[in-house]
Amino acid sequence: MKLSRFLLLAxxxxxxxxxxxxxxKTSAPASTPGAPVSTCIGCHSIPGYQASFPQVxxxxxxxxxxxxxxxAALKAYRQGDRKHPTMVGIAKGLTxxxxxxxxxxxxxxxx
Amino acid sequence: MKRSLIIFALAVAxxxxxxxxxxxxxxxxxxxxxxxxxxxxVTAVDPTYPKLAGQYVDYLEKALRDxxxxxxxxxxxxxxxxxxxxxxxxxxxxxLSSLPGPLSNEKR
Numbered sequence: 288m289k290l291s292r293f294l295l296l297a298x299x300x301x302x303x304x305x306x307x308x309x310x311x312k313t314s315a316p317a318s319t320p321g322a323p324v325s326t327c328i329g330c331h332s333i334p335g336y337q338a339s340f341p342q343v344x345x346x347x348x349x350x351x352x353x354x355x356x357x358x359a360a361l362k363a364y365r366q367g368d369r370k371h372p373t374m375v376g377i378a379k380g381l382t383x384x385x386x387x388x389x390x391x392x393x394x395x396x397x398x
Numbered sequence: 399m400k401r402s403l404i405i406f407a408l409a410v411a412x413x414x415x416x417x418x419x420x421x422x423x424x425x426x427x428x429x430x431x432x433x434x435x436x437x438x439x440v441t442a443v444d445p446t447y448p449k450l451a452g453q454y455v456d457y458l459e460k461a462l463r464d465x466x467x468x469x470x471x472x473x474x475x476x477x478x479x480x481x482x483x484x485x486x487x488x489x490x491x492x493x494l495s496s497l498p499g500p501l502s503n504e505k506r
Contacts, residue, residue, distance in 0.1 A: 332503060360448075
């Protein structure tokens, strides 16, 4: 009972977020030269987007986050101090320079 | 009798989960978290510490649970998260996510 209620709620929430996301028009181009953010935007530029594995929760807001924190987070994924499988895979493919430019990119994109 | 039992069961099932208490979360956050993350949870004392104001409630809960279990490794946060109860975590996350701040996942 509890599970089915949760699933129903989760579905409804996801659908309403999807509706909101569709209404928004994309304005500025999402990437800047040098920052390999095309990998990030599929999850982190969709308000309310949910990670579905291994647990369901909304992926964190990173626009406007501290630049040094984003760098530290990506490096923690890269060396295994943080475990999210998708983020570990992505971070392992990034150089220090790429991490720095991704962090700078998102730090400037707060509201 | 049978009918009243059914009605009782339905009433119990229909109860919403007890809501998180952001007021309690505020007290705890100001005591335990503000010294490093900043009173407003936007201006942290160290730039490697994240801004928490306005972050998603479910992500904040998950982060604290991961510090408790060791799935996320950070010596300071592990020590702080260990003693928190499930309700403490829900209350903290409710408070922090309600605060105004620059965090955004909007495409821009």
